[in-house]
Amino acid sequence: xxxxxxxxxxxxxxxxxxxxxxxxxxxxxxxxxxxxxxxxxxxxxxxxxxxxxxxxxxxxxxxxxxxxxxxxxxxxxxxxxxxxxxxxxxxxxxxxxxxxxxxxxxxxxxxxxxxxxxxxxxxxxxxxxxxxxxxxxxxxxxxxxxxxxxxxxxxxxxxxxxxxxxxxxxxxxxxxxxxxxxxxxxxxxxxxxxxxxxxxxxxxxxxxxxx
Numbered sequence: 001x002x003x004x005x006x007x008x009x010x011x012x013x014x015x016x017x018x019x020x021x022x023x024x025x026x027x028x029x030x031x032x033x034x035x036x037x038x039x040x041x042x043x044x045x046x047x048x049x050x051x052x053x054x055x056x057x058x059x060x061x062x063x064x065x066x067x068x069x070x071x072x073x074x075x076x077x078x079x080x081x082x083x084x085x086x087x088x089x090x091x092x093x094x095x096x097x098x099x100x101x102x103x104x105x106x107x108x109x110x111x112x113x114x115x116x117x118x119x120x121x122x123x124x125x126x127x128x129x130x131x132x133x134x135x136x137x138x139x140x141x142x143x144x145x146x147x148x149x150x151x152x153x154x155x156x157x158x159x160x161x162x163x164x165x166x167x168x169x170x171x172x173x174x175x176x177x178x179x180x181x182x183x184x185x186x187x188x189x190x191x192x193x194x195x196x197x198x199x200x201x202x203x204x205x206x207x208x209x210x211x
Contacts, residue, residue, distance in 0.1 A: 004037050009047045010054070023068035023159060066158035066165065096126050100135060104157070104169060108139050108150035127151075135160065 004012070016032055017024060026041055029048075033039065039047070048069055052062040061074050073081050099122055102114050114122050130136045135157040141147040153166070163169065 004033075004039070006047060006050070009039060009043075010051050013044075013047060014051060017062070017069060017071050020070075023065055023070040025068040028068065063162055064164055065162055066155045070159075072162075092129075093126075095120075095122070096129060099126050100130055100153075100157075103130075103136055103151050104153050104166070107152040109152075110142050110148040110150055112148055114151075 012032065013029060016029060026044055029044060030038060030041070048062070048064075055062050055071075059074055059077050060071050062069060062071055095118075098118060099114055102117055103109055106113070106117070111122050111127060127136075130151075133156070134154055136151045137154050138149045139152045140150045142150055157163075158165065
């Protein structure tokens, strides 16, 4: 069987990504091809990057996230795309987003350690919301009396925020506004998160960490 041309490869990849409706890893895409026509990983990645460039001036973009490659609408057009759904997007409280941010930047972390940084208690509903969204998970327990759960972020968290790894999180000093990280997770009116997280992180860094 003759090897597939670059154009054919891109078309097959494009069709598969649209049909899947979820991110596909390189291994999953490679399995679409029988052995004689299967491209090597280097060529496959090159075709994905070429397809990515093909969509640079389109309303849809091809991105690589923690779970693989996917097509998605560009954030610049979210105002119009959201009108496809009658329900208004969920608005999260500052406390919820602040808790998520602290878990992302200090993981693995216990609820008590989050409360120490925030200076107020973290309600069970906040943790429940983040667990139900599958943005955080329990990764172990702190070896102290009571063995409190340790929380960390998940692949779904990375996927939602278009990150391939935690290394791509902006540093707190670079984070001017939480909207920079979470444009689709609006705060309640008038709330600003990033400055408070930075201040609380600074205070926590200057005080002994709870073990």
